[in-house]
Amino acid sequence: xxxxxxxxxxxxxxxxxxxxxxxxxxxxxxxxxxxxxxxxxxxxxxxxxxxxxxxxxxxxxxxxxxxxxxxxxxxxxxxxxxxxxxxxxxxxxxxxxxxxxxxxxxxxxxxxxxxxxxxxxxxxxxxxxxxxxxxxxxxxxxxxxxxxxxxxxxxxxxxxxxxxxxxxxxxxxxxxxxxxxxxxxxxxxxxxxxxxxxxxxxxxxxxxxxxxxxxxxxxxxxxxxxxxxxxxxxxxxxxxxxxxxxxxxxxxxxxxxxxxxxxxxxxxxx
Numbered sequence: 663x664x665x666x667x668x669x670x671x672x673x674x675x676x677x678x679x680x681x682x683x684x685x686x687x688x689x690x691x692x693x694x695x696x697x698x699x700x701x702x703x704x705x706x707x708x709x710x711x712x713x714x715x716x717x718x719x720x721x722x723x724x725x726x727x728x729x730x731x732x733x734x735x736x737x738x739x740x741x742x743x744x745x746x747x748x749x750x751x752x753x754x755x756x757x758x759x760x761x762x763x764x765x766x767x768x769x770x771x772x773x774x775x776x777x778x779x780x781x782x783x784x785x786x787x788x789x790x791x792x793x794x795x796x797x798x799x800x801x802x803x804x805x806x807x808x809x810x811x812x813x814x815x816x817x818x819x820x821x822x823x824x825x826x827x828x829x830x831x832x833x834x835x836x837x838x839x840x841x842x843x844x845x846x847x848x849x850x851x852x853x854x855x856x857x858x859x860x861x862x863x864x865x866x867x868x869x870x871x872x873x874x875x876x877x878x879x880x881x882x883x884x885x886x887x888x889x890x891x892x893x894x895x896x897x898x899x900x901x902x903x904x905x906x907x908x909x910x911x912x913x914x915x916x917x918x919x920x921x922x923x924x925x926x927x928x929x930x931x932x
Contacts, residue, residue, distance in 0.1 A: 677786075680779045684787025685794070708744040708751065708799075709806065715740060715866060728899060741812040742892035743865035745821070746828055748803045750856070750885060752796035753829035757836030758852060761788055762843055771930055781930055782923035789833045789919060796829030797822075813896040821895040824908075828888040831911040834918030835884070841925035859885040864893075884914050 723736040764770040771784055779787075804818040804825075813821070839852060862876070863869070863885035869877055880886050887907040894904045 677780075677783055680783040681786040681790060684774065684779065684784055685790040688788070688791040689794075708748040708803065711747075712737070712741055712744045712806075728897060732897075732899070734897060735812075737810070738812045738897065739893070740866060741807050741810075742821075742896045743863070743889045745800065745803050745807065745825065745896065746885060746888035746892045747860055747865070748799040749796045749825040749828040750832045750888065752799040753792045753831075753833035754836045754852075754856065756792035756795050757788065757833040758840050758849060761837055762840045762846075762849075765840070765926075765929070771926070775930055781926035785837055785919060785922040785926055788837060789830065789922075792833035792836070793826055793829045796833065797826055800825035800829070807896065814898070817896050817898050820900075821892060824891050824895055827908060827911050827915075828891070831884055831888070831915040831918070834915040834922065836918070837922035838918040838925065841922060841929060859883050864889045884911060887911055 725733045726736050726739040727733050728739075771781075774784055775781070800822060804813075804822060807813045808815050808818050836852075843849060862872070862880055863883050864880065865885075869880045869886060872880060887910045891904055891907040891911070894900055894907075
């Protein structure tokens with residue numbers, strides 16, 4: 663047992679090194695000037711929703727009562743949902759469209775398999791890169807929230823690790839779904855589901871306002887748990903219920919990463 667532990671530790675370290683090498687490859691490729699336009703374009707959608715609905719509708723809905731009785735502005739209620747959506751968008755953009763292109767058309771992963779890197783390590787490295795993009799979105803959005811006085815700097819710092827968890831969850835499942843895609847047209851289904859979650863996952867109205875059948879569906883969506891987690895942290899109302907949201911997102915991410923690794927092994931190692 664004593665001699666086995668160092669071997670397992672060395673093997674785990676080697677796998678992490680291979681996965682981070684995949685991430686480093688993506689970082690080098692991102693130096694291309696055109697990539698940064700793609701990166702920033704995906705950030706503005708939640709910001710525009712915040713400005714148009716959070717502030718526009720907020721001019722009509724002057725206040726919003728939280729479950730603990732505290733009253734906040736409608737913009738402060740919507741902003742955490744936009745933060746969760748921003749982290750989701752960044753992670754999904756990398757783990758779906760870009761991942762699919764590199765696997766099916768650019769054949770990047772076929773070249774990687776000529777090295778000691780294995781499919782699961784490729785999946786992990788790609789997930790780490792998706793987290794980088796999602797984290798960039800989250801930091802920028804948290805800065806906007808602090809600047810608009812929709813949260814405090816202290817709660818923004820507390821919320822940042824949660825945004826990484828959200829990116830981890832959606833990045834892992836995004837890669838798994840991409841391995842089932844037959845062509846670009848299949849991504850229309852992903853976009854429809856993503857937009858439906860964005861509209862109904864407690865983003866613009868409390869999930870408790872929906873009828874029971876709709877509420878059950880909403881409770882099963884990962885974005886709902888991400889929104890509730892962000893809302894609890896940025897509004898300064900942490901509770902034990904946030905641990906359930908964290909556990910759901912961790913499980914969602916691990917299932918996605920495991921499935922992506924298995925599917926990549928089947929597709930690439932024929």
